[in-house]
Amino acid sequence: MNVSMEQNARDSFIYDVAVIGAGPAGVQAAISAWHQGRRVLVLDAGAVSQRKGRAYWAKSVEIEDAPGLGPITGPKLRSHLQGLLRSRAADDPREPHIAMRGAFVLRVRREGGLFTIAASLAPLKAGKVQQTGDFKAHRVVVASGFEDGWPDIEVAGDRERMLERYRTAFRYAGNHGGWHLCIRCDGHLHRGGHFVLLGVGDSIYEASLGAQDFTDSITVLTNGRPHGMSEAQMRQLEERDIRIDERPITSHLGEGTLLRGLRFADGEEIYADGFLVDEGLRPNSDYLADFRLRRNADGLLVTGDDSMVLREDGEPETGLYAAGDIVAGQRKLIATAMALGQDAGLGASDSLRRWQEAL
Ligand SMILES: Cc1cc2nc3c(=O)[nH]c(=O)nc-3n(C[C@H](O)[C@H](O)[C@H](O)COP(=O)(O)OP(=O)(O)OC[C@H]3O[C@@H](n4cnc5c(N)ncnc54)[C@H](O)[C@@H]3O)c2cc1C
Structure with missing residues (x-):
C-alpha cells in the first residue's frame, strides 16, 4: 500500500474514541482511553491553523507548575505532548493505538451511535477551506479549549486573519515583559x-484580587469603557489603593518584545513592570452547532457525571465528553486540564465496555 492509500484506509477506520484538540486535556484524554485498550484518533488544528492551544502563548516564559514537566515554554510543551501521542502509534490499526491528524474540525454530527467529524486538513487560503476529510468514531471528547480576547489597541481593522489584525498586541504577548493572560501563571x-x-467587570476585579498575591502596586485600565464593577467591588479596590483609569489607550510603548508602557488618547503615558489583559474568551466549539448544549455565560460547556456534556435540558448528550479549558466552572490551568482529560478519556472508554456492571 502506498502512503496516501494507507492514510485513506486509516481515515475511513471507525475509531473507538475521537479527541478534538491536542492540548494537555486532549492528550491526557487520548492516553487514558488508549491505556484501556481503545483505538483513539486525535484531531488537532495546530498544524493547519494559528490555533495552537493556550499554553503555546507562553512563548519565552517558562511554565513552572505543569505536573512532572519541569520549567518548559509553551512551544516545547506542545512538541512534548505530540511526542507522547506519536509514541502510542501502531502498525496494525486493529490494535489499541493513538492516531494523530492535523485537522481543523468544522462539524460534528451524530447518526445513531456513530459520530461523523468533518474537518479541514490543510491551511485555509483567503478564508476558504482547501481540503476536507470525514472521520468516524463511537465516542467524542471535546478538548479544543478557547481563544483569548486581545486588547483593542493598534488593531488593523481591515485585516481578516487574527494574526494580522492583532500584530502589535501579539508582538508583546506571552513574553516575560509583555502581555500576560493569566495572573496565576505569570503574576x-x-x-x-x-x-x-x-x-472591565468581574473578571478584571478577580484578576486584581489575584495580583495582590504578588504586589500592592496595581492599576486597572479600561481603555475607554465604563469599569463595569459593582459598588462593593469598587469599595474593595479603593480600600486596597487599586486605581482605575478609564481613559482610551492609543498605543503600546515598547522595545522589541518588551512592553514598557501605554499611551492614552490625551498623550499621557503610563509605565509598569507587568501587564495583564483579560478581554474575555471565545470557546473553540463552533463545530458543535448541531447540538443544543448547556453553556455558561462565557459559552463554555457544562458537563455532568464522567465528564459527559450536558444538553440544554440538563440530560447528558450520549457519547459526547468534554475536558480542559472548554469546560465551565473549572480552573484554566494545565494540571486541571489533564485531570479533566483523564476523567473524560476514561468516561468515554468505560461507556464502550460490552459488559457493564450488573445493577
Ligand atoms: C500565556 C499563558 C500562560 C500560561 N501559563 C500557565 C502556567 O504557567 N501554568 C498552568 O498550569 N497553566 C498555564 N496556562 C493555562 C494553560 O495553558 C491552559 O489551561 C491549558 O493549555 C488548557 O489545556 P486544554 O487542553 O484545555 O486547551 P489548549 O491547551 O488551549 O488546547 C486546545 C487544542 O485544541 C485545538 N483546537 C482548537 N480548535 C480546534 C478545532 N476546531 N479543531 C481541532 N482542534 C482544535 C488547538 O489547536 C489546541 O491544540 C497559561 C495560559 C496562557 C495563555
Missing part, C-alpha cells in the same frame, strides 16, 4: 513591581 514574574491590568 510571580513581577513580584513587588507595578502591575497594569486591562479589562
Whole structure:
C-alpha cells in the first residue's frame, strides 16, 4: 500500500474514541482511553491553523507548575505532548493505538451511535477551506479549549486573519515583559513591581484580587469603557489603593518584545513592570452547532457525571465528553486540564465496555 492509500484506509477506520484538540486535556484524554485498550484518533488544528492551544502563548516564559514537566515554554510543551501521542502509534490499526491528524474540525454530527467529524486538513487560503476529510468514531471528547480576547489597541481593522489584525498586541504577548493572560501563571514574574491590568467587570476585579498575591502596586485600565464593577467591588479596590483609569489607550510603548508602557488618547503615558489583559474568551466549539448544549455565560460547556456534556435540558448528550479549558466552572490551568482529560478519556472508554456492571 502506498502512503496516501494507507492514510485513506486509516481515515475511513471507525475509531473507538475521537479527541478534538491536542492540548494537555486532549492528550491526557487520548492516553487514558488508549491505556484501556481503545483505538483513539486525535484531531488537532495546530498544524493547519494559528490555533495552537493556550499554553503555546507562553512563548519565552517558562511554565513552572505543569505536573512532572519541569520549567518548559509553551512551544516545547506542545512538541512534548505530540511526542507522547506519536509514541502510542501502531502498525496494525486493529490494535489499541493513538492516531494523530492535523485537522481543523468544522462539524460534528451524530447518526445513531456513530459520530461523523468533518474537518479541514490543510491551511485555509483567503478564508476558504482547501481540503476536507470525514472521520468516524463511537465516542467524542471535546478538548479544543478557547481563544483569548486581545486588547483593542493598534488593531488593523481591515485585516481578516487574527494574526494580522492583532500584530502589535501579539508582538508583546506571552513574553516575560509583555502581555500576560493569566495572573496565576505569570503574576510571580513581577513580584513587588507595578502591575497594569486591562479589562472591565468581574473578571478584571478577580484578576486584581489575584495580583495582590504578588504586589500592592496595581492599576486597572479600561481603555475607554465604563469599569463595569459593582459598588462593593469598587469599595474593595479603593480600600486596597487599586486605581482605575478609564481613559482610551492609543498605543503600546515598547522595545522589541518588551512592553514598557501605554499611551492614552490625551498623550499621557503610563509605565509598569507587568501587564495583564483579560478581554474575555471565545470557546473553540463552533463545530458543535448541531447540538443544543448547556453553556455558561462565557459559552463554555457544562458537563455532568464522567465528564459527559450536558444538553440544554440538563440530560447528558450520549457519547459526547468534554475536558480542559472548554469546560465551565473549572480552573484554566494545565494540571486541571489533564485531570479533566483523564476523567473524560476514561468516561468515554468505560461507556464502550460490552459488559457493564450488573445493577
Ligand atoms: C500565556 C499563558 C500562560 C500560561 N501559563 C500557565 C502556567 O504557567 N501554568 C498552568 O498550569 N497553566 C498555564 N496556562 C493555562 C494553560 O495553558 C491552559 O489551561 C491549558 O493549555 C488548557 O489545556 P486544554 O487542553 O484545555 O486547551 P489548549 O491547551 O488551549 O488546547 C486546545 C487544542 O485544541 C485545538 N483546537 C482548537 N480548535 C480546534 C478545532 N476546531 N479543531 C481541532 N482542534 C482544535 C488547538 O489547536 C489546541 O491544540 C497559561 C495560559 C496562557 C495563555
